Amino acid sequence: MSETVNALPQRSSGSLSLRGGAAKASPRGDRARAQWRKRAEIAILSGPAIIMFLAFVIFPVFMAAYYGFFRWKGFGPPTNFIGFQNYVTIFTDQNFLDALRHNGFILVMSLVMQGPAAVAFALLLNQNIKGRSLIRVLIFVPYVISEVIVGTGWSLMLQYQGALNDLLTNMGLGWMATDWIADPNIAIWTLMVIISWKYIGFAVILMLAGMQGIPDELYEAAAIDGASYWKIQRWITLPLLGPTIRVWAFLSIIGSLQLFDLVYIIWGQYVASTAGTSTMATYMVREGRLAGNYGYGNAVAVVIFVISLVIALTYQRFVLRRDTAGALTEKATKEDR
Amino acid sequence: MSQVALTARATTRQGRRPSGGTGATWGSPVTYLIATVLIAVCIAPVLYIIVGGFRTNSQITVDPSGWPNPWVFTNYTDVLTSGPFWQQFGNSTISAVSTTVGTVALALMASFVIARYDFKGRNAMYALFAAGLMFPLTVAITPLYLLIRNLGLTNNLIGIILPQIAFSLPTTVIILVPFLAAIPKELEEAAFIDGASRLGFFFRMVLPLSLPGVITTGILAFIGAWNGYMLPLFILNSSELYTLPLGVQAFSSEHSVNTAAVLAFTSLSMIPALLFFSIFERRIVGGLTGAVKG
Numbered sequence: 001m002s003e004t005v006n007a008l009p010q011r012s013s014g015s016l017s018l019r020g021g022a023a024k025a026s027p028r029g030d031r032a033r034a035q036w037r038k039r040a041e042i043a044i045l046s047g048p049a050i051i052m053f054l055a056f057v058i059f060p061v062f063m064a065a066y067y068g069f070f071r072w073k074g075f076g077p078p079t080n081f082i083g084f085q086n087y088v089t090i091f092t093d094q095n096f097l098d099a100l101r102h103n104g105f106i107l108v109m110s111l112v113m114q115g116p117a118a119v120a121f122a123l124l125l126n127q128n129i130k131g132r133s134l135i136r137v138l139i140f141v142p143y144v145i146s147e148v149i150v151g152t153g154w155s156l157m158l159q160y161q162g163a164l165n166d167l168l169t170n171m172g173l174g175w176m177a178t179d180w181i182a183d184p185n186i187a188i189w190t191l192m193v194i195i196s197w198k199y200i201g202f203a204v205i206l207m208l209a210g211m212q213g214i215p216d217e218l219y220e221a222a223a224i225d226g227a228s229y230w231k232i233q234r235w236i237t238l239p240l241l242g243p244t245i246r247v248w249a250f251l252s253i254i255g256s257l258q259l260f261d262l263v264y265i266i267w268g269q270y271v272a273s274t275a276g277t278s279t280m281a282t283y284m285v286r287e288g289r290l291a292g293n294y295g296y297g298n299a300v301a302v303v304i305f306v307i308s309l310v311i312a313l314t315y316q317r318f319v320l321r322r323d324t325a326g327a328l329t330e331k332a333t334k335e336d337r
Numbered sequence: 338m339s340q341v342a343l344t345a346r347a348t349t350r351q352g353r354r355p356s357g358g359t360g361a362t363w364g365s366p367v368t369y370l371i372a373t374v375l376i377a378v379c380i381a382p383v384l385y386i387i388v389g390g391f392r393t394n395s396q397i398t399v400d401p402s403g404w405p406n407p408w409v410f411t412n413y414t415d416v417l418t419s420g421p422f423w424q425q426f427g428n429s430t431i432s433a434v435s436t437t438v439g440t441v442a443l444a445l446m447a448s449f450v451i452a453r454y455d456f457k458g459r460n461a462m463y464a465l466f467a468a469g470l471m472f473p474l475t476v477a478i479t480p481l482y483l484l485i486r487n488l489g490l491t492n493n494l495i496g497i498i499l500p501q502i503a504f505s506l507p508t509t510v511i512i513l514v515p516f517l518a519a520i521p522k523e524l525e526e527a528a529f530i531d532g533a534s535r536l537g538f539f540f541r542m543v544l545p546l547s548l549p550g551v552i553t554t555g556i557l558a559f560i561g562a563w564n565g566y567m568l569p570l571f572i573l574n575s576s577e578l579y580t581l582p583l584g585v586q587a588f589s590s591e592h593s594v595n596t597a598a599v600l601a602f603t604s605l606s607m608i609p610a611l612l613f614f615s616i617f618e619r620r621i622v623g624g625l626t627g628a629v630k631g
Contacts, residue, residue, distance in 0.1 A: 038454065041454070041536065045446040045447065045449055046450040046451070048443050048446065049443040049444060049446060049506055050447065050465070052502055052503045053466065053503050053506050055503065056477075056500045056502075056504070057477060057503050057504060057507075058472065060477040060480035060484055061472055061477055061480065063480040064477070064479060067479075124375075125372065127368060129365065129368055129369070135376060137615070138376045139375060140614070141379060141380065141614075142379055144560060144611060144614040145564070145607045146564030146566065146607065146610065147564065147582075148582040148586055149582075149585060149606065150382075152386075152586070152599065152603050153382050153386040153603060154382060156389075156596060156600065157385055161398070162401050163385060164402070165401075166400065167401075167402040197378070254470075254471075258473045258476070260475050261566045261567060265586065281475045289479065289482070289571065294479065294483065297479045298479050298480055300479075301479050301480065304476050308473075
């Protein structure tokens with residue numbers, strides 16, 4: 001790269017010297033000026049994005065860590081420093097521990113319910129069938145409509161007097177009709193069905209993209225060797241799909257830990273805990289924002305962040321490390337070339 | 338948001354032809370049967386919302402899972418002639434369009450630096466944005482609300498637009514950097530020989546060449562902002578500023594007995610996102626590569 005640049009005429013050295021080679025040839029003044037110009041360009045171009053990002057994404061998380069040490073109603077500067085008292089309260093509050101347990105359940109069940117189904121559907125749709133692109137559009141629809149719409153529609157449908165129970169009765173399955181949303185034994189499974197419905201299209205599309213990245217030659221070679229369809233899928237598609245599956249699982253885990261919208265819309269801020277569907281995020285909003293305990297709410301935010309971070313880093317360290325596509329830090333050096 | 342990012346990124350690998358068909362032994366009817374069931378499951382709840390809007394409340398009460406008989410259009414026309422819907426539609430449009438423009442402009446500039454400049458800290462800059470995927474809105478929302486309040490931007494669309502831009506930056510940068518890095522060096526050199534500065538190169542060559550990536554990230558940012566719920570919930574208190582998700586929720590709690598109207602309101606509010614998504618889907622299927630192959 002820098003060799004070709006070296007050959008370029010002098011007049012463009014102003015901006016090219018940053019490529020390294022050319023700068024050596026030019027006089028010192030030029031080089032210093034070029035350096036400054038380059039720095040100015042970098043600052044002007046990347047400054048706004050970095051400032052926005054630091055101000056609205058990174059800074060609030062650090063502020064949460066600070067506010068979390070106070071008992072504070074959110075008015076004026078926080079003064080009532082209470083050390084780790086908020087954190088003690090969080091981990092001794094049964095409501096939070098319940099929410100944490102629900103998050104864990106959702107995390108595991110999302111992987112178990114969506115993963116195999118998504119791979120199976122992707123295998124199905126990866127065949128050369130007519131109307132495949134239409135199918136792909138349609139299964140992606142639930143992912144694109146907003147959580148509010150999903151929540152509103154499903155809660156109307158699942159009401160005791162709603163469409164689902166009516167449908168079951170018409171089909172002679174009236175004994176199955178139940179209060180899908182309020183029954184504490186069922187509510188979390190209802191939530192799991194809605195979550196799977198909303199996000200499986202995304203998983204399928206991701207798996208499909210992964211499958212299309214597998215070289216044709218492998219399939220041709222296997223076919224020549226007389227491997228059956230299932231053998232090919234088992235020994236070629238699945239192993240080579242590994243990176244995609246692991247990245248999807250990572251995204252699913254993070255999403256499960258942060259789950260808020262759907263629960264909050266369908267179950268509201270108070271019913272969620274009695275129905276057994278509360279999550280750490282709904283707990284945070286209820287105890288922090290709605291109760292006006294901002295110090296406490298921030299402490300909950302810190303707990304969610306730390307739990308997510310620890311799980312994410314552990315996952316990256318032990319699972320994603322093999323996949324350059326997944327590890328954030330490795331990706332930086334790889335894609336920057 | 339981070340979920341969407343990977344989809345779009347995955348499409349960059351999608352240049353090759355589908356390959357699974359080789360050696361398939363499945364009978365086609367079975368495939369189609371399963372595919373049909375899958376689609377039915379995915380679409381049924383959406384259809385329930387749309388079709389339910391064409392029924393009357395008494396129809397819905399008497400036969401909750403039935404078909405409209407007769408079809409009534411008053412629910413939809415009522416919503417379409419009501420002030421709040423269009424006001425919320427307008428607010429959502431302002432929020433989503435500003436977020437899209439802001440995100441793409443800022444991210445394009447930053448990605449250009451990361452992809453085309455050699456300097457210390459370039460990897461750190463990329464890692465900074467990549468790490469942003471670990472800072473979802475849920476974690477930051479409480480302190481973010483306090484920050485916005487201190488800036489005096491609560492009850493102001495700017496108060497949701499700025500954080501929306503900031504939170505869409507990581508995915509956008511991560512998608513755009515490979516795009517900009519893929520623009521051939523020869524083009525850059527040719528531009529310099531013709532006397533263009535690096536910034537001139539940015540505006541004359543990079544912008545047009547990265548257009549497919551810009552469109553994809555733009556649509557992602559648009560859909561994200563259009564569907565956003567948590568941020569408006571915290572920041573916007575007065576109903577004149579509600580975006581459609583808040584509007585849907587407010588409408589459905591105010592008119593909880595008027596199920597048909599709620600369904601009509603809900604289905605009308607999902608149209609723009611679906612519309613934009615159809616463009617997005619074409620991007621996925623069509624693949625992102627090729628545009629910049631030189």
